[in-house]
Amino acid sequence: MLKRRIIPILTSNGFTLVKTKQFKNPRTVGNPIQTARVFNLRNVDELVFIDIMATKQNRKQNLVLLKNIIKECYMPVAIGGGIKTLIDIEQVLRIGADKIIIASSFYDDIDFVKEAIDKFGSQCINVALDVYKSEHGYCSIKDNIPIDNLIEKVNSLKLGEVILTSVDHEGKQHGFDDELYSIYAKKFNMPLIINGGASKPSDFGNEKYSKYVSGYAASSIYVYTKFTPLDIKIELKSKNIPTRITHANKLINY
Amino acid sequence: MTENKELVGILDYGLGNINSVQKALDFLNFKSLFVKTATDLDKLGTLIIPGVGTYAEAMHLLRDLNLIKPINKFAVSGNKIIGICLGMQILSTKGYEPNKTFGLNLIPGEVIKLPDSKEHPTPHVGWNNIVNCQEQYNSFLLELDFYFIHSFHYVPENKENILCTTEYGEKIVAAIKKNNIYGFQFHPEKSQTDGLNLLKKILDA
Numbered sequence: 001m002l003k004r005r006i007i008p009i010l011t012s013n014g015f016t017l018v019k020t021k022q023f024k025n026p027r028t029v030g031n032p033i034q035t036a037r038v039f040n041l042r043n044v045d046e047l048v049f050i051d052i053m054a055t056k057q058n059r060k061q062n063l064v065l066l067k068n069i070i071k072e073c074y075m076p077v078a079i080g081g082g083i084k085t086l087i088d089i090e091q092v093l094r095i096g097a098d099k100i101i102i103a104s105s106f107y108d109d110i111d112f113v114k115e116a117i118d119k120f121g122s123q124c125i126n127v128a129l130d131v132y133k134s135e136h137g138y139c140s141i142k143d144n145i146p147i148d149n150l151i152e153k154v155n156s157l158k159l160g161e162v163i164l165t166s167v168d169h170e171g172k173q174h175g176f177d178d179e180l181y182s183i184y185a186k187k188f189n190m191p192l193i194i195n196g197g198a199s200k201p202s203d204f205g206n207e208k209y210s211k212y213v214s215g216y217a218a219s220s221i222y223v224y225t226k227f228t229p230l231d232i233k234i235e236l237k238s239k240n241i242p243t244r245i246t247h248a249n250k251l252i253n254y
Numbered sequence: 255m256t257e258n259k260e261l262v263g264i265l266d267y268g269l270g271n272i273n274s275v276q277k278a279l280d281f282l283n284f285k286s287l288f289v290k291t292a293t294d295l296d297k298l299g300t301l302i303i304p305g306v307g308t309y310a311e312a313m314h315l316l317r318d319l320n321l322i323k324p325i326n327k328f329a330v331s332g333n334k335i336i337g338i339c340l341g342m343q344i345l346s347t348k349g350y351e352p353n354k355t356f357g358l359n360l361i362p363g364e365v366i367k368l369p370d371s372k373e374h375p376t377p378h379v380g381w382n383n384i385v386n387c388q389e390q391y392n393s394f395l396l397e398l399d400f401y402f403i404h405s406f407h408y409v410p411e412n413k414e415n416i417l418c419t420t421e422y423g424e425k426i427v428a429a430i431k432k433n434n435i436y437g438f439q440f441h442p443e444k445s446q447t448d449g450l451n452l453l454k455k456i457l458d459a
Contacts, residue, residue: 002422003381003399043446045381071277074446076401093306096273098403098444121307123377123403160377160403189370191379211373214380244381244399246446 003244004205004236005045005215006229008222009195010035010069012081013053014062019223020052021171023130023141029223032065036072043246044229046076048101048163048217050128054082055104063091070096080128084109089116093124099160103128106153107143113157122158129154131180132167138180141167151187161191163217169197173220178206185212193217201227201235210241262457263289263298267315270304270341271443278443282454292324299333300457301325305340309349309365309406312340313357322358329360335435336456342430342437343408351406361432363410374423377405382440384428387418394455395429398448400440402428408439 010017010032017035018026032049039047049069051061061082070077079092080101089100100120105112106127117125129150131138138147154162164184166177176197185192191214198204198218221227236243264275266288279286279302289295303325305312316322329335337345344357349365357365370376381399395418402420408427410416417429417436430437436456442449 001383002378002402003383005380040446070273074278074281074444074450076403076441076444093271094273096271096277098271098274098306119307123379123405124306161379186372188375189372190375191377 001242002214003045003242004210004213005193006204006232006236006243007046007048007193007215007217008039008044008229009048009050009217009219011050011052011219012065014051014057014059014065018052019171019220023052023167023170026052033068033072036069039229040073040075042229044075045244046078046215047073048078048080050079050101051081060088061092063095066092066097067095078126080126084112086112086115086119089120089124093120099124099126101126101128101163103130104142107140107145110153117158123160125159126161126163127154127157127159128163128165130165130167133180138184147184151184155187155189159190161193161214162188163193163195164188165194165217166196170195171220172197173199173224175199175203176206178208181206181209181213185209188212191215195219199225201232204232205236205239205241207239210239260285261298261300262286263294263301265289265301265303265321265341267312267319267321269307269312269315270339271306272304274441274443275302275304275338278450278453282450282457284457290319292321295324295328298328301328301333301335303335303337303341303344305338305344307340309340309343309351309357310353310355312344313349313355316344316358325358326360329435332434334457334459335360337435337437338443339404339439339441342439343406345430345435345437346408347411349406360435361410361415361430361437362412363408363415363430365406365408368405368407368426369423371423377403378407378422378426379403381445382420382422382428384418385421386416386425388416388431391417391455394452400428400438400442400445400449400452402440404439408437
């Protein structure tokens with residue numbers, strides 16, 4: 001049976017790891033390479049690394065840093081931030097990334113997204129949707145597009161996955177945006193990863209929408225609390241949600 | 255076996271995550287070489303075919319590099335071939351991604367699209383466990399979780415070539431084997447300790 005994935009998200013400014021609240025006030029929280037190493041030893045299902053400043057600062061990813069992060073990982077790694085051209089994707093895949101996360105270009109350059117899917121295969125191309133609740137309902141933080149239109153647009157592409165982040169909940173540590181996911185998680189026709197707000201294991205596996213969720217992404221919980229991915233998996237298991245439990249890394253000398 | 259034959263080749267045909275495979279081989283203490291031409295094959299005892307992309311593009315690239323016949327010759331000479339993901343799929347007779355294309359035909363079968371449903375959307379992505387397995391591989395495969403990411407799957411002509419299967423809405427072939435040819439639909443190089451163990455077992459076999 002396919003397992004729900006527990007996916008730490010590392011957000012960076014291109015140099016150090018930073019953690020935001022509602023996408024604002026980035027605070028330095030650590031060294032990306034050392035953090036990737038720890039998550040590899042903890043056998044996490046997947047790792048997401050996003051350079052949240054790349055697009056804003058109109059620069060490319062720091063490939064040397066990325067290479068050193070990926071070197072630590074014997075699990076899949078998805079990379080996002082500042083990805084705007086096919087060459088950007090090629091460079092990141094070449095150093096060992098498995099998936100690409102596209103955010104801004106989904107709004108600005110849909111032809112590029114389609115070309116990327118054709119060239120690298122749908123499983124390689126993911127889109128990050130960042131939404132907040134306005135007085136007219138949920139809409140994207142970029143360009144204020146209503147969520148129904150966003151879903152229609154992603155469903156018309158043959159994407160690998162969508163990462164749906166609640167900006168209102170991001171970094172607040174009050175739990176996932178259950179309202180958002182209860183209504184909309186079932187409407188996506190590709191695997192869905194949800195993100196934003198988790199701070200304790202019981203936040204994970206809400207029965208209202210868990211069957212539509214392929215993976216749970218989180219970040220503050222690993223930065224600011226005592227909980228590890230294993231604690232979350234034990235919680236999911238207790239809720240009869242399929243999860244991959246691997247206890248302390250079986251260290252083998254080859 | 256000469257010293258050279260301990261070299262493991264990683265087919266570098268422009269598709270696939272060759273660095274991840276090399277990293278796994280480094281970790282397992284195997285010397286590796288990126289293979290770009292037929293003459294490179296003479297130095298090897300084992301060839302790993304990685305691959306991310308479409309079936310048609312993969313075969314197109316192999317044809318352009320004049321590698322199809324040399325790979326077949328390499329296989330017939332008793333050398334080991336390990337296909338991973340798309341590299342496994344092109345071991346088949348033909349595939350349909352995006353249109354009908356003939357493969358390497360090392361393990362007869364077809365590669366067809368996974369059924370798409372609300373409960374089981376494609377791609378099939380994530381960690382899934384092996385449910386059925388040829389007995390001698392049980393300890394390396396059965397019930398262990400490996401990382402899958404694919405929208406097409408392999409349907410063999412001969413059931414005896416199925417090494418193990420997994421479950422995603424229906425039974426899916428997870429690995430195939432015919433003599434010295436192995437194919438894995440999942441990514442052992444991305445499946446942490448269990449994946450690395452499996453890779454070592456197959457390389458040592």
